[in-house]
Structure formats: structure tokens, C-alpha cells
Amino acid sequence: MKFKVQREALLKPLQQIVGVVERRQTLPVLGNLLIQASPEGLTLTATDLEVELVARLPLEVEAGGEITVPARKLLDICRSLPEESTLEFRLDGDRALVRSGRSRFTLSTLPAADFPVIEELKTAQSFRMPQQALKAIIERTQFAMAQQDVRYYLNGLMIELQPDRVRAVATDGHRLALSETGAETGVTEPQQVIVPRKGIQELGRLLEASDVEAEVQLGANHIRIGLPDIQFTSKLIDGRFPDYQRVMPKGGDKAVVADRGELRQALSRTSILSNEKYRGIRLVLDENSLKIQAHNPEQEEAEEELEVDYSAGPLEIGFNVTYLLDALAALPGDQVRVLLTDANSSCLIDAPDGGESRYVVMPMRL
Numbered sequence: 001m002k003f004k005v006q007r008e009a010l011l012k013p014l015q016q017i018v019g020v021v022e023r024r025q026t027l028p029v030l031g032n033l034l035i036q037a038s039p040e041g042l043t044l045t046a047t048d049l050e051v052e053l054v055a056r057l058p059l060e061v062e063a064g065g066e067i068t069v070p071a072r073k074l075l076d077i078c079r080s081l082p083e084e085s086t087l088e089f090r091l092d093g094d095r096a097l098v099r100s101g102r103s104r105f106t107l108s109t110l111p112a113a114d115f116p117v118i119e120e121l122k123t124a125q126s127f128r129m130p131q132q133a134l135k136a137i138i139e140r141t142q143f144a145m146a147q148q149d150v151r152y153y154l155n156g157l158m159i160e161l162q163p164d165r166v167r168a169v170a171t172d173g174h175r176l177a178l179s180e181t182g183a184e185t186g187v188t189e190p191q192q193v194i195v196p197r198k199g200i201q202e203l204g205r206l207l208e209a210s211d212v213e214a215e216v217q218l219g220a221n222h223i224r225i226g227l228p229d230i231q232f233t234s235k236l237i238d239g240r241f242p243d244y245q246r247v248m249p250k251g252g253d254k255a256v257v258a259d260r261g262e263l264r265q266a267l268s269r270t271s272i273l274s275n276e277k278y279r280g281i282r283l284v285l286d287e288n289s290l291k292i293q294a295h296n297p298e299q300e301e302a303e304e305e306l307e308v309d310y311s312a313g314p315l316e317i318g319f320n321v322t323y324l325l326d327a328l329a330a331l332p333g334d335q336v337r338v339l340l341t342d343a344n345s346s347c348l349i350d351a352p353d354g355g356e357s358r359y360v361v362m363p364m365r366l
Helices: 007-018 071-080 131-139 197-206 260-271 321-330
Strands: 002-006 032-038 041-047 051-057 061-063 065-070 086-092 095-100 103-108 125-130 156-162 165-171 175-182 191-196 213-218 222-226 230-235 254-259 280-286 289-295 301-307 315-320 335-340 347-351 354-361
Touching: 002 007, 007 032, 007 041, 007 051, 007 071, 007 086, 007 230, 032 061, 032 071, 051 197, 065 071, 065 103, 071 103, 125 131, 131 165, 131 175, 131 197, 131 213, 156 197, 175 321, 191 197, 191 230, 197 230, 254 260, 260 280, 260 289, 260 301, 260 321, 260 335, 280 321, 315 321, 321 347, 321 354
Parallel strands: none
Antiparallel strands: 002 061, 002 086, 032 041, 032 065, 041 051, 051 230, 086 095, 095 103, 125 213, 156 165, 156 191, 165 175, 175 354, 213 222, 222 230, 254 335, 280 289, 280 315, 289 301, 335 347, 347 354
16 A cells, blocks of 8 residues: 655645544554545545544545555644645555654554445435535534533534435433425435434534535435535434424513623623522513623623513513524624513524524523
8 A cells, every 4th residue: 555645635635534533442443544545546534433524535545555544643644744845655564654754653453354334325315405505504503402411412513404405403301403405305204313413413514515416315214415525424313303482482472682692692791790600690581672681690680771672562571692693693684573472381482584594492491
């Protein structure tokens, strides 16, 4: 096995895929990168058994073969070399030799046969959509995924295919985020899959804000997304996602319309003096007026007053301020609408015209 490659050409795919490699592994080979050299070029694969990333690099290979080398060490070597330098990679027995200029590195290897590769996907559904559309619905919902919840099906993002749209939904039991985008998916019946948290975070990093299409493939146990130079595959969480339609507040008759930026800043300032553990704030609504109040165990208090569009009678309600701020940060547009029913019911946050993203936040007692 022998090839030469420009530093920059190797650095980008290494940076894209090394994130999936865990620093502490149960299997030593999981700390390695699978390198396969063939007449078509170079294929680099990284996995943690849940998510697999494969990068392809077209280049002339002097001698083919396959081997695994320590992932982060190879990345650090590549990073540390001067710009525009050329790397020469070859195998010498059970060692990998990397040379560039006057630098020489000898890396330990493990056999390629030990490397776990996800089997070929039996595709049940396949369609294409612009990368930026997929990236947008992930960014607008992923913050609401649960972290290490015993209800394992909440520790991921639910992706639902409908004939003419793709919808992403996440919830941790206290709040829910939903965002959708138009896409010809080819399904006749709605289809749901749950992608684990780590897979979603890696996918969010890989997707670019461009109109270049991503090919989405769904199998029985995996989702695969093909991008121009990289292929993402993730196991799916085997579980039933809650019926999110039932969680959506119905008949909220008290609508507050405000400037999104102003409301975010006011909530952010007020939150400074909220209880650090519970992060509770109180919203006090009256005719075209919103007061945001916070206090903490040290008897400190904060209050902000905003002019808003509201005419539905007085109301006081408490929320976790972090949940409100997360929703406002993810919502596109300059204006925000908050639909309320009473002090004990969830609120719905969206754009005044409805839009493609909606957020539900449960109230808290203060």
C-alpha cells in the first residue's frame, strides 16, 4: 500500500470524520481509521458502532491495500505539517510510515479485517433534497432532544416522511420542537424514524448551507445520507416516538406578538437573576404590555417591561427561561407569536403567519 497526497486534500476529510471516533473505546480498533487504497482513490472510514462516516478522495494510488491507523494521531500529524506539503504514506510490515519533507512518522496499525463496517443497506425508501433544507430543520429542533433519558426514544430526533414534506421533531418531555420543509419523498403513508443524538450532531456538522442535494436512504435499522464527498450512516433508535400532534396546544386564545430580538434580549437580561437551578421566570400580561420578572433565593429581583401586541385580558404564567430562549434562537424571522390558554397550559411559539417551525413549552409553577 502506497500513495502520495496533498496535505489540504487529506486534512478536510479527516476533520469531517474524526469527530465520530470516541476518545475512550471498548475496542482498540474503534480508535482507528480504516484506510482503503484502490485504483479509484482513497476511502477513509470512522465509526463508533452507532454512526459511520466514509469519506472518498480521488487520487492516484501507487499500490493498493487496506489498513487501520490511529485516527487522531494521523489528523494531528496532518494538521501540524506546513501548508501545501505532500504526504507519502506506505506500509512497512505492521507499521505505517508517513513522510513529508524532512518529517517522518511511524504509526502502529491494526488489521483492516478487525474494523467493524456497517453492512450494505437494504433501502426501503430513498429520495433527494437540498442540504440546506435538511440542515435547517435539524438546527431548528435538535436542542430539544433529551440527554440520557431512561425513555431512550427521546434521546434522538424523530424524522417523519410525508408524501410532500420532511418533518423533524424533538422533545425531552418538558418542551417540543418541530420544523418541516417541502420535499418529494416518494412515500404514500407517513413514515417515522428516530436518529440518535450523536448521529444528529455529526450530521448537522457535515451538512452545508447549499442547494447541493443530499441523498437520503432509509433501511430497516439505519439511515444513510450521501453527500458529494462523504457518506453518513447511523443506526436508528428502536422505539415508538410519542404522538407529538397530541402535545400541540389546541385553541390557544391569548396571542402575544412581539419583536423576536427584543423579547430574546429582555428574557436574557432577566434570566441573570433567576434561580440558577430551576431557571424560572414569570410573564405578566396586560393590554399591549408584557412584564418579565425573575427572583432568586438571595432575594434579588429583575423586571423588564415590553410593548407587545396583546389584547386578551390579564394573565400570569411561569416558564423555564432557557426553554423560551432556545425556541426564540431557533425560530427564523423578526416577529414571534406566543399562543397561551391559561396559567396551567403549555404555550405554542411560532411565527405570526404560522411558518414551518413550531415550539411547545410547558409552564412551571413559581
